Amino acid sequence: MDIVKIETKYFTLHRLAEGVYAAIAKPGKGAWSNAGVVDLGDELLVFDSFSTPSAARELKKQAEMISGKKVKYLINSHYHGDHVFGNQVFEDATIISTSLTNKWFREQNTIHDVQKEIEETKQYLHNLRNQIEKAEDNITKVSLLKQYEEMSKVLEELPHLKTVLPSVIFEKHLVIHGSKRTVELHCLGGGHSPSDTFLYLPDDKIAFMGDIITEDLHLPIYNPKEFLTILENVKQMDMKTVVPGHGEVGTLAFGEILINYLSFLIKKVMDAQQNNISMNDFISEFMMPSEYANWKGVNGITRNLTTVYNFYAGKHE
Numbered sequence: 263m264d265i266v267k268i269e270t271k272y273f274t275l276h277r278l279a280e281g282v283y284a285a286i287a288k289p290g291k292g293a294w295s296n297a298g299v300v301d302l303g304d305e306l307l308v309f310d311s312f313s314t315p316s317a318a319r320e321l322k323k324q325a326e327m328i329s330g331k332k333v334k335y336l337i338n339s340h341y342h343g344d345h346v347f348g349n350q351v352f353e354d355a356t357i358i359s360t361s362l363t364n365k366w367f368r369e370q371n372t373i374h375d376v377q378k379e380i381e382e383t384k385q386y387l388h389n390l391r392n393q394i395e396k397a398e399d400n401i402t403k404v405s406l407l408k409q410y411e412e413m414s415k416v417l418e419e420l421p422h423l424k425t426v427l428p429s430v431i432f433e434k435h436l437v438i439h440g441s442k443r444t445v446e447l448h449c450l451g452g453g454h455s456p457s458d459t460f461l462y463l464p465d466d467k468i469a470f471m472g473d474i475i476t477e478d479l480h481l482p483i484y485n486p487k488e489f490l491t492i493l494e495n496v497k498q499m500d501m502k503t504v505v506p507g508h509g510e511v512g513t514l515a516f517g518e519i520l521i522n523y524l525s526f527l528i529k530k531v532m533d534a535q536q537n538n539i540s541m542n543d544f545i546s547e548f549m550m551p552s553e554y555a556n557w558k559g560v561n562g563i564t565r566n567l568t569t570v571y572n573f574y575a576g577k578h579e
């Protein structure tokens with residue numbers, strides 16, 4: 263199949279199959295994470311809404327232009343702002359998530375006082391600036407700079423940001439039968455966030471993974487054990503094309519890399535705890551394996567070492 267790419271200011275739209283597109287974010291432009299477009303036949307579905315209404319508006323425009331249909335469904339993979347702050351653009355569509363994502367969305371993303379939110383974001387950016395100046399290695403500097411750019415875009419749109427919550431709620435699985443294509447939503451638990459949903463197209467063997475699969479990133483971990491179980495289950499599925507929450511279009515090899523990463527972190531933590539090594543010593547003595555040396559992330563591997571250490575503290579005996 264010929265590869266069709268559409269360039270926009272915010273993202274590149276890649277055609278993965280007839281009527282299936284991955285919107286891969288361009289860094290620092292207001293998209294921040296990847297999204298997807300699926301033509302179901304009579305209806306049109308979008309997976310995730312980016313980090314700003316401007317990027318989401320472009321996504322909606324492109325999706326409706328290439329399909330000639332109006333967006334009917336928006337899926338929220340999880341509650342993180344970089345995947346859902348564009349929701350307001352899809353207010354007319356049916357927004358779908360798990361009940362847990364809906365709950366966390368409401369609790370974490372609701373803006374009570376916009377002025378306060380703006381001040382806090384400015385302060386956060388100011389702190390990031392200081393960290394960027396002090397950063398000793400290049401990977402950290404690049405990661406912090408990227409965070410700075412992405413958050414600046416969110417700040418620009420904060421005055422007009424509205425949190426629009428999902429209204430159709432499911433627990434573990436939801437199937438949408440379109441006239442031409444069936445879409446499966448799966449939530450196998452919470453690994454990266456309290457509840458992570460991915461979208462699977464059984465006929466095309468294409469999956470939009472949200473942040474349970476990312477590329478070369480020390481992605482935040484919510485529950486390392488459940489994360490590993492989710493990925494082991496995903497590995498059993500017949501997926502040809504995998505769209506990560508962050509990174510380029512790939513295959514299940516991304517999942518394998520993350521399984522190794524999580525297994526490695528868990529093993530290191532278990533060993534340290536069995537030898538009564540304190541968290542501070544564990545982190546300061548930790549040697550970064552070369553395969554993760556170029557992975558990005560504002561807190562590097564340190565935050566994940568901390569999360570996994572805390573998770574297993576007292577749990578391994």
Ligand SMILES: [Zn+2]
Pocket residue numbers: 340342454455473
């Ligand atoms: Zn996330």
